[in-house]
Amino acid sequence: MLAGVKSASSKNSRFGAIRAYRNVALRRGTCSQMWLRGPETACVFPNDGGVTVIAYMATKDKLDGFRVNPSDALERSMTGFPDAPDLSSAEPLRNALLVKGYPNVWRQPAVGNIAFVGDALMSIDPLWGVGCGFAFQTAEWLVDTLAPVLKQHGPTAPALRRCAKRVSGELNGHRFLIVDYARRHGLNAIERLTFRAAAKDPAASRHLHAYGARLIGPAKFLAPRALLRAAWVDLRRPAAHTAQPDAPV
Ligand SMILES: Cc1cc2nc3c(=O)[nH]c(=O)nc-3n(C[C@H](O)[C@H](O)[C@H](O)COP(=O)(O)OP(=O)(O)OC[C@H]3O[C@@H](n4cnc5c(N)ncnc54)[C@H](O)[C@@H]3O)c2cc1C
Structure with a gap:
C-alpha cells in the first residue's frame, strides 16, 4: 500500500463470526469439519489444549441478527447443522469476533523491483482457509527464485519476472474460483x-x-x-x- 501499487478488488457477500471454546463435545471425529449449506458455512476447528474454534459465515442479509450479540447468534446458527457440536455446555474463551466484511483484494506478483507475497499479494475470502498456506507458498517461491540470483549478484528483474509467472500460473485459477464463490450465495x-x-x-x-x-x-x-x-x-x-x-x- 505504501509503495502505491494499485490493487484489484471484488466484493465478498459474506460476513463471519468466530469464537474459541474449551471442552466442545465433538460429534464426528476430531479433525476439522465444514458444512456448506446454501448461503451458510459452518466450521469446527479442534486445536491443541482442548480448544476448539467455531466459525460461521453467511451472506450479509443475516448480518443484522449478529450485531447486538454475535456470540449468541453464532451459537444459535450452529444448532441447525447436522452433527454440529452442542455448544451449550462448552466454555467460551472470549467473545465472538464479528468480521463484518472481508473484501477480496489482490495485486500483480511483481511490479518494478517490488515483489508481493502473502496478503500483500492477495487477501481473499477466508472461507476456504488458503491465506496462511498461500502466504508461506508465495514466500517460498520468491526465496527459491531470488536467493541464487542474489548470491551471485545477478540481475533481479528476470528472477522477479520468473517468480511472478509461477505465482500467476499456480494461483490465479484458485483465486478466480474463490473470488467467484464469494460473490455468489451458494454452490453452483x-x-x-x-x-x-x-x-x-x-x-x-x-x-x-x-x-x-x-x-x-x-x-x-x-x-x-x-x-x-x-x-x-x-x-x-x-x-x-x-x-x-x-x-x-
Ligand atoms: C478472521 C480471519 C480468519 C482467517 N482464517 C484463515 C484460515 O482459517 N486459514 C488461513 O490460512 N488463513 C486465514 N485467514 C487469513 C490469514 O490470516 C492471512 O492470509 C495470513 O495471516 C497472511 O499472512 P501474511 O504474513 O501475508 O500477513 P500478516 O499475517 O498480516 O502479517 C503481516 C505482518 O506485517 C506487519 N506489518 C505491516 N506493516 C508493517 C510495517 N510497515 N513495518 C513492519 N511490519 C509491518 C503486520 O503487523 C503483520 O504482523 C484469516 C484471516 C482473518 C482476518
Missing part, C-alpha cells in the same frame, strides 16, 4: 455435483480433497474426465448410499 451446479460425488465415492472424495488442499489446480479438478466420472458416480449411487459411512473424520 458443478460444485454441487463434485461435492455430492465426493460424499459417495472414495476416489471422488480424494479428488476433491486434492483440490481443497490446493495440491491440484482448477484445470485438473474440473477436467472433463473428472466431471464425467463425478456425474457417473452421482447417477449410479443414491444419496443415502454413501461409500464411506464410517470414514474416520
